[in-house]
Amino acid sequence: MTENAPRPAAPARRPGGRTARTRAQVHDAVVAQLMEHGYDELTVDAVAARAGVHRTTVYRRWRDVGGLLADVLDAAGDDTWGPRDTGSLEGDLAALNDEVQAALTAEPPITLALIAASFRSDEAAQALKRFWGKRYTLCEEVVDRAVRRGELPAGTDARALLVAATAPMYHQLVFLRAVPDPGLPGQAARTAALAAAAGAFTAAR
Amino acid sequence: MTENAPRPAAPARRPGGRTARTRAQVHDAVVAQLMEHGYDELTVDAVAARAGVHRTTVYRRWRDVGGLLADVLDAAGDDTWGPRDTGSLEGDLAALNDEVQAALTAEPPITLALIAASFRSDEAAQALKRFWGKRYTLCEEVVDRAVRRGELPAGTDARALLVAATAPMYHQLVFLRAVPDPGLPGQAARTAALAAAAGAFTAAR
Structure with a gap:
């Protein structure tokens, strides 16, 4: 382990070991500090104190607030999440949108706080982009299944859909600050499925 | 004019007069300060100095940074903007999306800076919501025209479309920080138009 690397990627050298435990403690502290006091009081020192980890360790491993937020987001993408298989394109998209709605309306609003933080830190913005990129890539399976079932033509642009x-x-x-509409996940799923069936994501642009 | 009102709505008492000029100077200063130094250095004092307006005037009329940002956004919605009429639903939506893409990729990135500020100030968030609400209401004309041309069934949910x-x-x-794709405005317009023609915004939810 190179102690003086300018920006270690915070690997868990021994999964489940002390390094991984420290990382989990620090991540929990980042989220708790962000939720309780907001971005303006999210500092390396506050996170270190809250996590019960020496501040030198936090500075060396994560350097600054951007590095902390990016690592929280990168860790969030390192899970075993996958899209549900409901048997139809519209059903799969609606299930996905239900999860999005749940995340965006959760209490405490962790997802919203991380999105807000991404407007303060370029590093968090890049990490959020990576997180969403991974999720969208995993969701391409939803489109592949629909193609295999004959619901969609081969060559459908999965990401655009x-x-x-x-x-x-x-x-x-997030943008329109609308009151959550329990019908929206299904409606947005149906819209995309209808457009896809009509060839919106296959024809030459 | 009630000098001691807790939160004047900053009306231009004499359009084109001194009050309107002061408001325009202050708005320009808010945007310039935000673009050059970011939200963290956006203060009433900095805006007043930059605008050449007495700070007491700014405090009395706009109270704080949230009031300043909200008034800039409210003024942006008080223009004579309207959606273009290209003769088809897909064309009108593509023209609208071209304007959105232009605003979101403009240099300097004023729209992005105001969106970012809306994550810092509830007042700016509410003003941005009002601004978008007005724009979407004006755009309902696009859907009305399509219904009159027989492109869409009556009862189409214009806002959802x-x-x-x-x-x-x-x-x-904004979220995915994607490289601007010149094909995206047309593709997103085509997707919505195809979904609308397939009944995505008319059937019972």
Whole structure:
């Protein structure tokens, strides 16, 4: 382990060991500090104190607030999440949108706080982009299944379809600060599925 | 004019007169300060100095940074903007999306800075919501025209259609920090138009 590397990627050298435990404690502290006091009081010192980890360790491993947020987001993408298989494209997209709606309306609003933080830190913004990129890649399975079932033509642009299905959720709940509409996940899923069946994501642009 | 009102709505008492000029100077200063130094250095004192307006005037009329940002956004919605009429639903939506893409990729990135500020100030968030609400209401004309041309059935949910058409623009350019794709405005417009023609915004939810 190179102690003086300018920006260690915070690998868990021994999964489940002390390094991994420290990382989990620090991540929990980042989220708790962000939720309780907001970005303005999210400092390396506050996180170190809260996590019960020596501040030198935190500075060496994560350097600054951007590095801390990015690592929280990168860790969130290192899970075993996968899209549900409901048997139909519209059903799969609706299930996905239900999860998006749940995340964006959860209490405490951790997802919203991380999105807000991404407007303060370029490093968090890049990590959020990586997180969403991973999720969208995993969701391509939803489109592959629909193609295999004959619901969609081969050559459907999976990413464009998935963005069309999910973007209205983020738009309404984050940008337009709309009251959550329990019908929205299904409606946005149906819209994208109808557009896909009509060839919106296959023809030459 | 009630000098001691706790939160004047900053009306231009004499349009084109001194009050309106002061308001315009202050708005320009808010945007310039935000663009050059970011939200953290956006203070009433900095704005007053930059605008050449007495700080007492700014405090009395706008009270704080939230009031300043909200008034800039409210003024942005008080223009004569209207959606273009290209003769087809897909064309109108593509023209709208071209404007969204232009705003989100403009240099200097004023729209992005105001969106970012809306994550710092509840007042700015509410003003941005009002601004977008006005714009979407004006755009309902696009859907009305399509219904009159027989492109869409009466009873089409105009707002849902407009959000479906525009949300992928914001999603790609703001959340996913994607490289601007000149094909995206047309593709998102086409997707929404196809879904609308397939009945996505008319059937019971």
